[in-house]
Amino acid sequence: xxxxxxxxxxxxxxxxxxxxxxxxxxxxxxxxxxxxxxxxxxxxxxxxxxxxxxxxxxxxxxxxxxxxxxxxxxxxxxxxxxxxxxxxxxxxxxxxxxxxxxxxxxxxxxxxxxxxxxxxxxxxxxxxxxxxxxxxxxxxxxxxxxxxxxxxxxxxxxxxxxxxxxxxxxxxxxxxxxxxxxxxxxxxxxxxxxxxxxxxxxxxxxxxxxxxxxxxxxxxxxxxxxxxxxxxxxxxxxxxxxxxxxxxxxxxxxxxxxxxxxxxxxxxxxxxxxxxxxxxxx
Amino acid sequence: xxxxxxxxxxxxxxxxxxxxxxxxxxxxxxxxxxxxxxxxxxxxxxxxxxxxxxxxxxxxxxxxxxxxxxxxxxxxxxxxxxxxxxxxxxxxxxxxxxxxxxxxxxxxxxxxxxxxxxxxxxxxxxxxxxxxxxxxxxxxxxxxxxxxxxxxxxxxxxxxxxxxxxxxxxxxxxxxxxxxxxxxxxxxxxxxxxxxxxxxxxxxxxxxxxxxxxxxxxxxxxxxxxxxxxxxxxxxxxxxxxxxxxxxxxxxxxxxxxxxxxxxxxxxxxxxxxxxxxxxxxxxxxxxxxxxxxxx
Numbered sequence: 001x002x003x004x005x006x007x008x009x010x011x012x013x014x015x016x017x018x019x020x021x022x023x024x025x026x027x028x029x030x031x032x033x034x035x036x037x038x039x040x041x042x043x044x045x046x047x048x049x050x051x052x053x054x055x056x057x058x059x060x061x062x063x064x065x066x067x068x069x070x071x072x073x074x075x076x077x078x079x080x081x082x083x084x085x086x087x088x089x090x091x092x093x094x095x096x097x098x099x100x101x102x103x104x105x106x107x108x109x110x111x112x113x114x115x116x117x118x119x120x121x122x123x124x125x126x127x128x129x130x131x132x133x134x135x136x137x138x139x140x141x142x143x144x145x146x147x148x149x150x151x152x153x154x155x156x157x158x159x160x161x162x163x164x165x166x167x168x169x170x171x172x173x174x175x176x177x178x179x180x181x182x183x184x185x186x187x188x189x190x191x192x193x194x195x196x197x198x199x200x201x202x203x204x205x206x207x208x209x210x211x212x213x214x215x216x217x218x219x220x221x222x223x224x225x226x227x228x229x230x231x232x233x234x235x236x237x238x239x240x241x242x243x244x245x246x247x248x249x250x251x252x253x254x255x256x257x258x259x260x261x262x263x264x265x266x267x268x269x270x271x272x273x274x275x276x277x278x279x280x281x282x
Numbered sequence: 283x284x285x286x287x288x289x290x291x292x293x294x295x296x297x298x299x300x301x302x303x304x305x306x307x308x309x310x311x312x313x314x315x316x317x318x319x320x321x322x323x324x325x326x327x328x329x330x331x332x333x334x335x336x337x338x339x340x341x342x343x344x345x346x347x348x349x350x351x352x353x354x355x356x357x358x359x360x361x362x363x364x365x366x367x368x369x370x371x372x373x374x375x376x377x378x379x380x381x382x383x384x385x386x387x388x389x390x391x392x393x394x395x396x397x398x399x400x401x402x403x404x405x406x407x408x409x410x411x412x413x414x415x416x417x418x419x420x421x422x423x424x425x426x427x428x429x430x431x432x433x434x435x436x437x438x439x440x441x442x443x444x445x446x447x448x449x450x451x452x453x454x455x456x457x458x459x460x461x462x463x464x465x466x467x468x469x470x471x472x473x474x475x476x477x478x479x480x481x482x483x484x485x486x487x488x489x490x491x492x493x494x495x496x497x498x499x500x501x502x503x504x505x506x507x508x509x510x511x512x513x514x515x516x517x518x519x520x521x522x523x524x525x526x527x528x529x530x531x532x533x534x535x536x537x538x539x540x541x542x543x544x545x546x547x548x549x550x551x552x553x554x555x556x557x558x559x560x561x562x563x564x565x566x567x568x569x570x571x572x573x574x575x576x577x578x
Binding site for chain 1 (some may be wrong): 288290292294295298299302304306309310358372373374376377378379380381382383384577
């Protein structure tokens with residue numbers, strides 16, 4: 001049976017404002033599904049209901065109406081979290097623990113023990129590139145290292161679903177690229193990822209499908225390629241084209257019903273240029 | 283790798299949270315207050331040379347047990363008040379509850395961590411207290427036998443020893459521990475609905491003082507005043523609420539009896555201990571009920 005990894009069915013969340021007869025509708029009649037193995041981007045401006053949706057999926061907040069499921073299990077049940085790893089926005093872990101102790105702690109919460117736990121912690125520290133900082137206290141970690149130990153703790157029980165809230169917030173371009181590469185690696189391994197980010201360029205590189213929330217409601221949803229492709233236009237990138245060939249092409253186009261909208265040299269991204277100049281941030 | 287199947291209740295998970303809480307608190311160097319405690323009782327014992335040996339031991343016990351009571355109370359309130367708000371502020375709570383951890387296990391683990399810390403703290407203070415008391419006893423014995431005829435020395439030593447390590451010290455120290463544990467459970471309950479740790483500390487301190495006047499409220503509530511002199515129904519209701527919700531901290535105050543050498547009857551000790559444990563259980567259950575429905 002391969003049901004959806006996440007199923008959100010007609011979820012509404014209303015927060016009452018204390019001492020007033022008012023309330024805030026954080027999420028409005030939201031329905032969406034995330035298939036196994038997909039990287040799904042949940043986008044929206046601040047206050048659009050992204051974090052509340054994530055918390056509902058994780059069972060940290062109870063929906064006012066509606067239901068959410070993780071791999072077919074009601075996400076308000078504690079057992080559903082066996083399949084989930086979560087990295088919150090700007091996480092801080094217990095700063096008096098070392099990186100290895102942090103992973104041991106989270107591993108124990110998932111029922112891991114002894115040699116198996118040690119082995120898993122070591123494996124994860126290697127995966128996120130923190131093997132050299134395993135015995136350093138978290139209080140001395142940089143922002144990027146905190147995000148990476150956060151990813152490692154999220155993966156400790158080998159979950160099938162990762163929920164990541166702004167995983168690259170406040171991280172420098174090199175660190176951000178490393179985290180992006182890790183997410184792409186998770187995708188290759190078949191993990192499902194639900195990602196919240198304001199970095200639209202990065203979302204575009206990683207996600208298969210996106211949903212855009214605005215004022216608590218889902219205003220657009222679908223495959224990324226379908227949503228952002230301009231169906232009436234075609235892009236042709238040529239290498240080593242001679243001026244004569246370009247002139248011929250333009251002439252052929254001018255004789256047809258099509259028109260050249262823009263003619264330009266392709267550009268590298270600012271991120272790639274920055275990384276080239278700074279030697280990959282090393 | 284496959285993770286073990288989820289259990290609805292796991293002592294191993296609770297123990298992981300408890301030991302982690304303890305480790306965090308220990309690494310925050312909370313035991314530095316032990317130096318203050320040691321200085322306080324060693325210093326107080328140095329100023330007692332002019333007193334009779336009975337008075338010396340009384341003052342030493344009074345200062346030491348009083349300091350133990352205040353230090354463990356402060357430690358209980360301050361250590362517990364920070365736990366929940368800090369985990370929420372740092373979003374560490376999200377990462378823990380996003381794992382298969384029921385909320386009552388998280389809460390119980392946190393409380394057990396603080397109770398372990400208090401147990402270690404009171405054990406260390408007891409060791410320091412016992413060492414100072416023993417040293418004082420040896421000094422007093424040496425001074426006593428110096429001016430006493432050899433045939434009377436054994437009786438004189440027995441007399442000194444009879445007022446130093448008395449049996450009532452053990453139940454007295456256990457009751458001090460229970461009182462601090464009760465304060466920790468109460469502070470944990472407050473922190474489940476408080477908006478900041480400062481609010482939690484202030485309310486917890488207020489409850490501590492109200493708890494010391496609780497017997498007066500209880501007496502007014504339960505006693506029928508002659509000639510229709512009963513307080514107004516609203517006031518009586520309020521007094522009843524104070525008497526039921528707040529613990530009677532006077533019951534946990536055995537230091538005066540210990541100082542004058544009164545024997546603490548077993549029945550009284552068991553009743554006080556049971557009351558303390560009962561309050562801890564009730565406060566923890568209420569804390570869970572509040573926390574279980576908390577929107578994070």
